[in-house]
Amino acid sequence: MDCSILTGESIGVPVTVGDHVSAGTTNLLSPLVIQAKCLVAHSRLSEIASLVEAGIQSKTPIVQFANAIGGYFVVIVLLLAGLTFAGWATFSLELAINHAMTLLIVACPCALGLATPFTIAIAQARAARQQILVKSGDVFEHLQQPGTVWLDKTGTITEGKISVVEYQGETELIPAILAIEKQVVHPIANALLRDLVSTGELSETDHVEEVNTLPGYGVCGRINGATIAVGSEKLIEKMTLSISEPFKKQLNRYHQSGLTGIVIAVDGTVQAICAISDQIRPDASIAIEQLKSAGWKVGILSGDHVEVVNKVGKQLGIPEEMTFSQISPEQKLEIVKESSKQETTIMVGDGVNDSASLAAASVGIAVHGGAAVSLQAADVYINRPGLLGITALMQGAKKTVRTIRLNFAVSLSYNIIAAGLAMSGMINPIIAAILMPLSSLSVLTIAFLNPAFRVDQP
Incomplete structure (x- = not known):
């Protein structure tokens, strides 16, 4: 299931019989039979929408x-x-x-x-020409006193899409990998199809047969009698694959670097591996340094895995105590509320899972590509890629x-x-x-x- 609308996690989450699935998430692979447990008014998305409304109403306009x-x-x-x-x-x-x-x-x-x-009015008009849409003049007053800037990870600090960052193995396998991945709908499959450069095409006599998806593991199929499997590292144990020592060490390195390893096996033997990741935006490091220089503390609030979030925080020089991972939208909201009681608090995000926090912050900033509900909850919408728009907003506010x-x-x-x-x-x-x-x-x-x-x- 693609749960990014609620958690911000860019990689699909496996579910099995008896697991809870939320309205708004997307089924990526196998057909599901689900039982509705509550009305739409009591769904997770509706609860988040209610938190957004409460956050907006609780804001007191600054009297000029x-x-x-x-x-x-x-x-x-x-x-x-x-x-x-x-x-x-x-x-x-x-x-x-x-x-x-x-x-x-x-x-x-x-x-x-x-x-x-x-x-x-003049400042808002000029900001709009730079694709920074400011809803209220109160924003300029709030940004005078440095406090804490909380950043969502997926889609805010990172590009918000999975990319292949490295491939090791026989390039002759790539056409077969792409042929297998064309049979499924999944973010990782999309990344492989987009980023792996094929060195050739399968001939008309080469047919992909017996394609099976293994939720949480990967996909396998047969081409010209050979069984080809593509999936996560868990596939090694699932299908009892043999893997060489150099490939093992490389997968270890991927793990330590916060990357996700993908294995490609032919007839039970791993013959290629690649690393995928949601890449950090090119301007993220510069923007965060500028924020720190201006006196702001910077932290990460993310629903993604601990290792991934900690690695991003380390790369950007964000202290570990300011890095929160695997937290729900409700937990994000509580952190932002507590921070707002003590100092000026800015929340920057792009998803439904960020919307309640955007509404509760002193200033909520929705970034380029954000969900509609996040735009509604935010005080500012930056309609251009990257984080440098945030520093431009703060400089303009001063x-x-x-x-x-x-x-x-x-x-x-x-x-x-x-x-x-x-x-x-x-x-x-x-x-x-x-x-x-x-x-x-x-x-x-x-x-x-x-x-x-x-x-x-x-």
Whole structure:
């Protein structure tokens, strides 16, 4: 069974009579007779969907600084206008009305109101052009304080597809291997068919006969009277295959390297082996180093095997205590929830098994090729391969918040200086009417000059 939609494990899982199979998983080989044990509303996928909904609803939107002070601004301006009128009324009623009106004209809440949404809107538009889709401006604020970045393995750190990384043995066997593998539907068969370069084709008189799939082991068949078996290392014991010492040592090396060994036997003797793996993305190491340099802790949350996950973590310099393997979607959710209580937590994933964690994290990031439910749960969708989009998002977020703060400083400074000039009688209503739109224009100009997510920026 292909259980990757729930576990993230890239290699099929064998099942036998009495085993539990979940809705949403894919049968790869033999016909199955299954008994439904619960309604769809109580299935594993529905439970994960419920966790996603709960995670989204539990998020509290960050109240923007402008919204917090906007209400007070009007009250303060009205009070200052009253004080201006009262102060100047002792000298001249005409001057009192003139200066109070000047204050009401020149004081500009528009600049304060535009500072945040306009800067965020421009940043979101530029990020979208770089295939980084940010749903909410809250994301930029969350990314200011470094915390922990949790990465899913399959499809996020790795390519998400099995590839043949090495073949050792007689190349004359390859056409026969491909002929056998064409008879089955399986991720490993697909990898062999895609990556093994055939040195020739079987002749028209060569027929593949008696093809049998051995769930959890491999596949075997007969070509020109010879029995050819292709499968995992467990096939050696299953079919009592003889294997040479050099091949044994090579399979050992594959195992230590976190690779999966495949054996090819002819008439009971192993004559070739190959290694398959879900390859790490080329930019993964660079992206993780950049995250660490920026002060973030990086960890792996994966449903895959311990040896595979630990090997990936070691290759990328991730500490063993930050590497979690063979964990369920519910366990991922608990780890993310606990982490979120202590610090800013980012979850990066692509599958249904990541969706609840994406919704519960401070910022959930779905990566290129993700499942629909993960895109719904995430705050950000990076629609380009690799992990460097994450570092681009963080750099852009810092620049965007810096621009927002600059806009606030400019807007508040303008209002303080303008109010002082109006109250002291140094400007009249006409000058005030000219100055007022200039404050909004200055805020818009600064927002446009925001360096975040520019094409010429890293």
